[in-house]
Amino acid sequence: MRTRELIGVAFGSIRAGGLRSFLSVLGIVIGVAAVIALVSVGQGAALQIRSQLTSLGSNLLTIMPSARTASGGRVSQEQLSGLTMELADELPLAAPAITAATGLVQSRATLVVGARNLSVGVMGVGEAYASLLNYRPIAGRFVQPRDGRERRMAVVLGFGVAQDLFGGEVPVGHDITLVFGGRPVAGVVVGVMEPKGALFFANFDRQVYVPAETLVARGLVPNRMGSYLAQTKEGVDVDDAVAQVTFFFDRRLGEPGIVQVASQQALLDAVRQATGTMTLLLGAIAGIALLVGGIGIMNVMLVAVAERTHEIGVRMAIGARRADILRQFLAESTALSVVGGIVGLLAGWAGGWAMSRALGFPFVISSQSVVLAIGFSMAVGIFFGIYPARRASRLDPVEALRYE
Amino acid sequence: MGHPASPVAGNGAGTPAIQLQGVTKVYGRGESAVVALRDINLTIAPGEYVAITGPSGSGKSTLMHLLGCLDRPTSGKILIEGQDVTRLSEARLAALRNRRIGFVFQSFHLMPRETVLRNVEWPLIYAGVPPSRRRERALEVLTQVGMAHRVRHRPQELSGGERQRVAIARALVNDPAFILADEPTGNLDSANGEQVLALLEELNAQGRTVILVTHDMGIAHRARRLIRVRDGRVEYDGGVSASQEGRRAVP
Numbered sequence: 102m103r104t105r106e107l108i109g110v111a112f113g114s115i116r117a118g119g120l121r122s123f124l125s126v127l128g129i130v131i132g133v134a135a136v137i138a139l140v141s142v143g144q145g146a147a148l149q150i151r152s153q154l155t156s157l158g159s160n161l162l163t164i165m166p167s168a169r170t171a172s173g174g175r176v177s178q179e180q181l182s183g184l185t186m187e188l189a190d191e192l193p194l195a196a197p198a199i200t201a202a203t204g205l206v207q208s209r210a211t212l213v214v215g216a217r218n219l220s221v222g223v224m225g226v227g228e229a230y231a232s233l234l235n236y237r238p239i240a241g242r243f244v245q246p247r248d249g250r251e252r253r254m255a256v257v258l259g260f261g262v263a264q265d266l267f268g269g270e271v272p273v274g275h276d277i278t279l280v281f282g283g284r285p286v287a288g289v290v291v292g293v294m295e296p297k298g299a300l301f302f303a304n305f306d307r308q309v310y311v312p313a314e315t316l317v318a319r320g321l322v323p324n325r326m327g328s329y330l331a332q333t334k335e336g337v338d339v340d341d342a343v344a345q346v347t348f349f350f351d352r353r354l355g356e357p358g359i360v361q362v363a364s365q366q367a368l369l370d371a372v373r374q375a376t377g378t379m380t381l382l383l384g385a386i387a388g389i390a391l392l393v394g395g396i397g398i399m400n401v402m403l404v405a406v407a408e409r410t411h412e413i414g415v416r417m418a419i420g421a422r423r424a425d426i427l428r429q430f431l432a433e434s435t436a437l438s439v440v441g442g443i444v445g446l447l448a449g450w451a452g453g454w455a456m457s458r459a460l461g462f463p464f465v466i467s468s469q470s471v472v473l474a475i476g477f478s479m480a481v482g483i484f485f486g487i488y489p490a491r492r493a494s495r496l497d498p499v500e501a502l503r504y505e
Numbered sequence: 506m507g508h509p510a511s512p513v514a515g516n517g518a519g520t521p522a523i524q525l526q527g528v529t530k531v532y533g534r535g536e537s538a539v540v541a542l543r544d545i546n547l548t549i550a551p552g553e554y555v556a557i558t559g560p561s562g563s564g565k566s567t568l569m570h571l572l573g574c575l576d577r578p579t580s581g582k583i584l585i586e587g588q589d590v591t592r593l594s595e596a597r598l599a600a601l602r603n604r605r606i607g608f609v610f611q612s613f614h615l616m617p618r619e620t621v622l623r624n625v626e627w628p629l630i631y632a633g634v635p636p637s638r639r640r641e642r643a644l645e646v647l648t649q650v651g652m653a654h655r656v657r658h659r660p661q662e663l664s665g666g667e668r669q670r671v672a673i674a675r676a677l678v679n680d681p682a683f684i685l686a687d688e689p690t691g692n693l694d695s696a697n698g699e700q701v702l703a704l705l706e707e708l709n710a711q712g713r714t715v716i717l718v719t720h721d722m723g724i725a726h727r728a729r730r731l732i733r734v735r736d737g738r739v740e741y742d743g744g745v746s747a748s749q750e751g752r753r754a755v756p
Contacts, residue, residue, distance in 0.1 A: 106630050113618055113619070117618055416627070416631075417599065419602070419603065419628045420599055422599040423595055423596070497576075
């Protein structure tokens with residue numbers, strides 16, 4: 102029997118099965134749809150995280166106080182108080198692999214402009230911050246070293262903050278008040294940043310940027326930097342850069358291990374690892390769904406064989422070999438599950454698109470997942486179709502003909 | 506029993522179409538074993554028109570299944586055109602049924618979801634005939650049985666007589682040597698039954714061996730040779746007119 106006849110008969114039977122065919126492949130449909138949708142969202146999320154990391158600027162190092170405890174039970178405040186903005190200024194001079202660095206401190210404040218106020222994240226930064234993150238002002242200027250030296254409350258607004266408080270107006274030069282836990286501090290707007298959006302849990306557009314030294318000098322944050330960002334020189338080995346930075350901090354703080362230096366590569370690796378774990382979980386879901394789907398197919402095929410026993414007898418009488426009967430039923434179970442796979446693929450595609458849309462991720466459907474979905478559903482159809490098809494092909498022609 | 510060989514069989518030097526030698530068929534085993542056929546010896550020559558009759562349970566169905574290569578005897582030999590089919594593989598038997606034997610059933614046994622044309626094409630599909638040739642041949646036999654105008658219809662849109670003509674077309678499509686008809690008029694009114702019998706006679710006139718299984722003596726007497734089976738044995742094997750006398754003798 103040729104492929105064309107096989108496919109024709111298979112689809113004829115599926116059509117004749119109607120609702121029953123549909124219900125039997127629902128397991129496959131749901132399984133494939135879930136996997137396609139979740140893989141799509143997962144890949145979209147990973148893509149976004151990666152593109153955000155890349156948008157941070159290349160070759161960034163993060164320097165954070167270590168979570169590790171010291172001999173006294175915790176890292177002493179005295180040791181941490183060595184984390185000054187001066188270290189960020191000295192780092193590029195001391196470490197040849199580093200081109201620029203800045204210290205960071207974070208706080209929250211209520212921004213008051215006339216009758217309006219807005220709760221914002223306050224990021225204490227140095228001048229290098231903007232260039233490290235490829236982050237540019239669209240109006241006015243960014244924080245400059247002089248602002249810090251003179252302990253001025255020069256405020257650069259995130260795009261969203263400027264929109265909310267000033268609408269279309271350009272607020273550069275506008276006096277504002279920052280209220281830190283009930284303590285008002287006067288400031289002046291010196292710039293507005295371009296829109297940049299969210300990265301992990303921080304939204305750049307919902308923050309304001311002020312000189313870190315001003316926050317420290319006025320006692321608005323603890324007397325030290327919360328963390329540092331440093332940029333490595335193009336073409337320098339990341340591990341070398343990490344080693345140089347670690348050496349610099351260990352020497353300046355007088356004890357190793359007070360800070361931890363992480364490269365962007367390490368973050369990317371962490372993302373990749375998380376994605377891998379998710380893929381594994383999705384694989385498990387897919388496996389279970391396809392198993393359940395396969396059992397559904399096997400069930401409906403067993404019913405079909407029982408119902409068509411007489412037809413099988415007639416086919417044998419007019420010359421069908423056992424192999425022909427086997428192939429006919431295998432073709433039917435395979436066609437059934439592939440149709441289920443295609444329906445599931447389309448449903449998953451739509452679902453993935455809708456979820457990505459809702460979550461703000463880019464929509465990704467990889468050709469791999471399409472091929473896998475169709476391939477796996479075909480394999481399920483063949484695997485779970487074998488038993489019913491063998492049963493059909495082993496019927497005794499006389500018995501089958503007598504069966505009504 | 507006691508009728509050694511058919512009188513018609515000895516009419517030439519050619520190989521008999523069908524030969525049964527000491528064929529016994531037993532269903533089940535041990536205590537529950539049922540002997541359906543006992544030591545049947547039969548020879549059917551090419552081109553014969555034979556009716557097999559007998560009451561239900563006589564073994565005539567079993568005999569038909571054996572003649573149609575749908576089943577194997579428990580012991581004995583069946584030779585089809587000189588070939589011992591009891592030793593053939595399943596696949597060879599399927600090929601034999603496909604090419605040499607055409608089945609006509611009481612309930613037509615057409616595939617309900619498929620068109621008339623497709624139904625007739627199936628034996629050709631199993632024979633591996635390419636599509637264009639297949640269509641041509643199917644139309645040819647449908648024309649022969651007077652059903653060429655209905656090729657796009659499905660079986661349930663046809664009358665019983667029309668369905669049986671389609672079934673005969675299907676039986677004929679691979680140009681078989683034998684037509685094996687099991688109560689072919691059983692589900693038809695007399696006019697349609699007559700048409701079907703006329704068709705079978707025409708096929709016989711073309712030189713095909715026709716074996717008609719029926720319990721209707723009126724129909725059986727249309728054949729030229731009668732084989733009556735009872736209790737798994739051949740009770741009568743001979744000319745049709747002689748059988749009528751024998752029948753009158755035993756009411």
